[in-house]
Amino acid sequence: MIAEHRAVAALRVFLVVLFGVLVLFQVMSLPGQFAHMARQDPEMAYLRWPATVVSVFWVLCVQVVIVCTWKLLTLVKKDRIFTEVSLKWVDGIVWAIGAGWVVLAGVFLYVGFNANDPGLPLLLFLMSVGVAVLGLLMIVMRALLRQATTLRSDMESVI
Known part of the structure; x- marks a missing residue:
């Protein structure tokens, strides 16, 4: 039981770190990367916004999985899974x-x-x-x- 609580605590720490990194990707890295690629290759610049939207959406999907996992961990901790x-x-x-x-x-x-x-x-x-x-x-x-x-x-x- 103690090992289970330690695993839940460790998983929560990693989920918080992962969620934070994903927010940075969503807000800064992905839009900036696709803007840079559009400047470097003007022939493919039309893909900047679709690629940004799709990438941000995928990150959002991962964030939803993280939030749902967090809630499930709460249920595990309360023995209500x-x-x-x-x-x-x-x-x-x-x-x-x-x-x-x-x-x-x-x-x-x-x-x-x-x-x-x-x-x-x-x-x-x-x-x-x-x-x-x-x-x-x-x-x-x-x-x-x-x-x-x-x-x-x-x-x-x-x-």
Whole structure:
């Protein structure tokens, strides 16, 4: 039990650091990077704002996953993880991953049809498969959480 509390505390520290770094990326790094790329390569400058919006959206999806994970950790700490409330936070994670995947698939299709080098489309394909696996894994984990929640509520009603 003590190890679990230490792991939750450590995970929370890392989630705060990750969230802070992501905010810096969202606000400063990504817009600045795409502005710099537009100045360096004027032929591709038309992609500055779409690339900025898509990148900021992906960071936002990760931030939603972080917030939902934080809330789930709170439920773990209070020993309330096997309740209906936890399923809503897992749904938030699934929806964030799904939204990120849909946009990633769109970017993959756009780049795939316009690329003259197979490197970037292959990387985007690999990322698409990885995010799809993560999303499907979360759906399976949600089903397991639902079963555990049902079993716990059944046990509590018996006791």
